[in-house]
Amino acid sequence: MNQPASAYFLEERHDPNETHTLSVLVQNEPGVLARVIGLFSGRGYNIDSLTVSETESHKHLSRITIVTTGTPTVIEQIKHQLDRMIPVYRVVDMTITGRSIERELAMVKVRGRGDSRVEALRLADAFRARVIDATTESFVFEITGNSSKISQFIDLMRPLGLVEVARTGVAAIGRGPEGM
């Protein structure tokens, strides 16, 4: 109750956090990604994952997929703050619509010989990961799926000689015939 001497009301509210995936359709112009990222850092929002690429080049449209964590109030703010940026066309909360598919791609390099090498290959097969590069002492696996599946695969590879991982971050799209 006793807050330190300050001109501000310092007690924070502690509502539980939620994780949401947002799809943001933007005009692909210089600085647009910096604007989006600057919004998150400037206002203290979290970015768990961010992917961006031009999706309709003739219209100069890019699609940004952001996974973020915050209280419901903060998530609501994030959407409004994104939406009011001049080059942003639309913001869709894929988590609220509930009818979306999320995928991520990872490339996973594993180094080893003997049993662990065989084990890595066996697990890769079980996870439907493909071998996209091989030497006598290493593999690079390509795996797609939702983020937790990829994390699980990486965890399994760790004791088998995990060298490094490159992940794309999450891309999301709605089910059914309609676009966003």
Added chain:
Amino acid sequence: MTDKSNDPNQMTGAAMIVRALIDHGVQHIFGYPGGAVLPIYDEIFQQSDVEHILVRHEQGAGHAAEGYARSTGRPGVVLVTSGPGATNMVTPLTDALMDSIPLVCITGQVPTHLIGNDAFQECDTVGITRPCTKHNWLVRDVNDLAKVLHEAFYVATTGRPGPVVVDVPKDVQFAVGTYHPPRKSDVHVSYTPRVKGDAAQIRKAVALLAAAKRPVIYSGGGVINAGPEASKLLRELVDVTGFPITSTLMGLGAYPATGKNWLGMLGMHGTYEANMTMHGCDVMLCVGARFDDRITGRTDAFSPGSKKIHIDIDPSSINKNIHVDVPIIGDAGNVLGDLLQVFKAEAKKPDIKAWWQEIAKWRARNSLAYKKSNDVILPQYAIQKLFEATRGHDTYITTEVGQHQMWAAQFFGFEEPHRWMTSGGLGTMGYGLPAALGVQVAHPDSLVIDIAGDASVQMTMQEMSTAVQFELPIKIFILNNQYMGMVRQWQQLLHGNRLSHSYSEALPDFVKLADAFGCVGIQAIKPGDLDGALKEMIKVKRPVLFDCRVAALENCFPMIPSGKAHNEMLLPAEATDEATAAAFAGGKALV
């Protein structure tokens, strides 16, 4: 190529900039030259449609443009050079963003081929100003310039207004391209501010208002930004409903201070009756305000028993700090018009006599009382005297930031919108003097007064020279308490009276300073001096520095202590040392 040479729309980038200003009806710009904008200055030299006001520091240009914009409802325009010119604009841009003031700032940039090379006076202007503008552009091709300039004016002035920056490299200013006058397609298709409120939400709001027993209207700067019509509608709504009305610092003047339903300003230094009415109301109608932390006090105890209606043009203002029950996104004027129509058709004036009786009791506490003195000028008294002296004049007030600003808000009565220019959101010391310049440029025959503090005024004092050069008879009314009074007040209340660096040591002699600038210096030391000195200040048609010596240790009350709710205000009569210490319990005890 030959036919193009006769095309009147073929011109240099620099010429396009001046042409665009003219096409947007700009009559005045505020600026400061430098290498990266010389081609534009060359164009300015060769025309007479746009008048350029040369400031003494780019920050001054920015605040002057803000004063110009706020007092006219038109965008303020600024022209500065690259590098330091641009970085000096960061404060006014941020100020304008916080207070939703339309500014168009054109910055020069080093030639495109040098960008990224750490060239002389290069800085990443769009990078630096990205978080302090509504939008900004770097123009790399002269053929994009016309479109960007038109879009810049559109973005600055529509929706929630705000500052924009157009960064133009020097080679683009020299290059020849095709200009076109403003047209609809110049604007981002992704930018579509919503003006009209949702009809169903408006019906819900009217139902709440009609059934209210203890209502309040809380209005803000958005009503002023929505134009004079919005203020008219707000007044009509107050008449039709009979509701009490309070306003934020930014919203003063939308409802007249002499209006019978006026409660005074609310918030940290608002009146007791305004804050108690907010605290005890059952229905709150918030128009064009944003539940800022200086307004709400403790958020979890803010107006606990009320249904809240929030009209705002910016969806991100809704539910940001305070959860509201009926949000209505739209322009304040537009929504107020629709709301009034529905109210008049479907509701009648609720009977709230009992509520007014309760409010009368709070009013009777006289929360703005202060002890009078015959020996020293009390700052509150000085503002009251100033207010009296300016009655009947066509007056505009700007302020700096500090105690004097709060006293000005409390004791100067505003009857009309656009008459009160203050740095609310950012709280920028040094705002008021250059803002007064801008106001005076827009209203050359009006009485423009900056209510200043001795510390703040030194931040942009150099602009007195601009006032003298352009014969702008601004009056700088300094409440000289020889302290950074507001800082000292917080140190007294919260930091054990250890007055760390809040004494205005080595103050200049403001009267001599006035003389040095070539303007008029006036001083008042005793209460008896005030009437005559004020009369003189108003009479003289030259810029004035008025050194009004006031009680050094006066503090600004009433006050909501930090972390407290609206109903825990500290009133002046009760602000004994012990009571204050208790109210600020948790802070350091007062000695």
